[in-house]
Amino acid sequence: MLTWLHGSASQPPAFLAYRSSNWFIVGTVSVAVFTDIFVYGLVVPVLPFTLTSRSGIHPSSVQSWVSILLAVYGAALLAASPFCGWLADRTSSRRFPLLLGLFALAGSTVMLTVGNSIAILVAGRVFQGISAAVVWCVGLALLVDTVGKDNIGECMGWVGLSMSLAVLIAPLLGGVVFARAGYYAVFAMAFGLIGVDVMLRLALIEKKIAVNWQTPPEKDIPIRQHVPTETTAEKEIADGTPDAVTESTTSTPYVSPFAIRRLPPVITLLASRRLLAALWGCLIQAALLTSFDSVLPLFVRDTFGWDSVGAGLIFLPVVLPSFVGPLVGWLADKYGPRWLTTVGFVAAAPCLILLRLVSHNSLGQKAGLCTLLFLIGMTLNLVLTPLMAEVTYAVEAKEKKHPDRSFGPYGAYAQAYGLFNMAFAGGCLVGPLVGGFINQMAGWGATTLALGILSLFSALPSVVWSGGSIFKKRRKDKEESEAERA
Structure with a gap:
């Protein structure tokens, strides 16, 4: 059984080509993200109706809790x-941390299922957050390892789609099942989905592990180069790579002082203004969406x-x-993230x-609410998807600008997505x-205005720094234009 699953020195695992293919790895990461968000959102429409009956919370305190x-x-x-990001960039396998994250998710689901006090519910949410940290840091870094930077925007689009589907389905099913079958039936769905997630994560084989049994290596295995050469940078400019990557590429790499070269990679990443702009955008996007979780039901x-069914259905127009x-991700790969993110924030x-x-x-009024929520979801x-891809672009640009900085044998992508995770968190x-307390103190109108x-x-910050300053x-374009006229 173990040989069939993991293989041996002489015998490859069963279905190696399928289990290490791009589509299977992207699908597994997408399911992992779906599971994490599904379990998170499952209780959103249920909480207001169960805090009073199971935890003894006074109705006047429900909004706060x-x-x-x-x-x-x-x-x-x-x-x-x-x-999680630091640990993932120092382990040879991405799959093992992903499996550890499932233990945290299973434990949190048990706590939320049996919890009849605020303390247990809080503990369950803590373990749920730890599980999400593993999924997002390790899973998104695994995607970069698998498909490389050229197609990362489209892959992030599929991940974003799975996240949005979970946001859509979880409150809806949570509200309907709670109303029809009760509290425990809600969490039975969560345990079933976790079981499917376990099987997929066990079956997954990373590209760098699969090459041990593949001679010659498959063509779609990306060769990770964490210290790009000048030739690579010139090739990207010739190929018309979006300004998100080429803007920070220089013909003469900058050599960092010795003290800077000794800094942890995460500190070097935080010195990137374009990465900070992406993290700020992710933080605000998450804040805008999750503010509805506490006030909309x-x-x-x-x-x-x-009732709880309507509280779940109202999230449908948003997602x-x-x-x-995936289309938005493809556009980000082709044209860069700057104007997509700027238009999104302004139109929202x-x-x-x-x-x-x-x-x-x-x-x-109901039709107006649904229409506005749909437009908010669209904008x-x-x-989100372009900014998720921008994290990869920013790391690539930082590696090109500081080729003398060591990001370790496995790069710094998990740490970069750890920072993304922190911003999203x-x-x-x-x-x-903010949404809940403004609504409680000043009402619905003040909340939406804020x-x-x-x-x-x-x-x-999106229009100034996304894709590079x-x-x-503009200064570079002006210099090139003057050079052409000369």
Whole structure:
């Protein structure tokens, strides 16, 4: 059995070509992301209705505790991401950390299932955040290892699609199943999905492991080069690579001082303004979306009198636009992330502000709410996938600019996506708290106004630094134009 699964020195594992193929690895990572988000979102429409009955929370405190439980997940994700990224870049296998993450997810699901006190529910959300840190850091780094940077945007689109599907299906199924079959039936779905995830992660074989049995290596195995040469950089310019990569490429690599070369890779990455701009965009996008997790179910309950089913269905318009995620990723690969993210943030702002007009129970108000939520989902979908790809572009540019800096034998992609995880987790932490408490203190109108202003403000770093500094790009274009005229 173990030989069939893992192989031996003389006998390759069964179905090696399929289990190490690009489509299987991308599919496995996408399922892992789907499972993580599904279990997270499954309880979103259930929490307001179970805190009072199972945990003895007074109805007046439900809004606060819903926000806190959602934010605890983000806090655990924030704290665990740097360590998970650091560990993943120092292990020869990505699959082993992915399997460890499943233990944390299974433990958290057990706690949420049997928990009848706030302490147990908080502990369950903590382990859930740790599991998410593993999935996002290791899984996204595995994608870069598998497909390389040229197609990473499209792959991130599939990951974004799986995440959005989970966001769509989890609250919907959670609300419907809770209303029809009760609390424990909700978590039975989670355990079934975790079982499927376990089988896929056990079956996965990384490209660098598969080459041990492949002679010659398969053509689609990317050769990772963590210290690119000048020839590689020149080739990328000739091939028309998006300015997200070429902008930071120089013909004469910069040699770092000795003290800088000794810094941990994550410190070097944080010195990149384009990476910081991408992380800020990820944080704000996550904050905008997760703020609805804490206020939207209660808003439709109080305004329209909807039950848990309606609280789950209302998320449908937000996530339907995610089906174009792979297309958005392809556009990011082809044209770079700058204008996609900028347009996304700017266009989302008026849609968020106009939500304040939804204030009473009528058919027109319900239709208006669904339309605005759909437009918000469409505009914010232009943000996340390009920024996920931009993390890879930024690391590549940093390696080209500092070829003398050692990022280790396995690169720094897991650490870079650990930083992405921290930004996303910061959004998951801030979004529910800010949205919930503003809504509790100042109402629905003030909440939507604050979110709209935040979205508009976040377009500034995107337009300036996504894909590299726009000022450097314009100066470079001007110099090339003058050289052509001369």
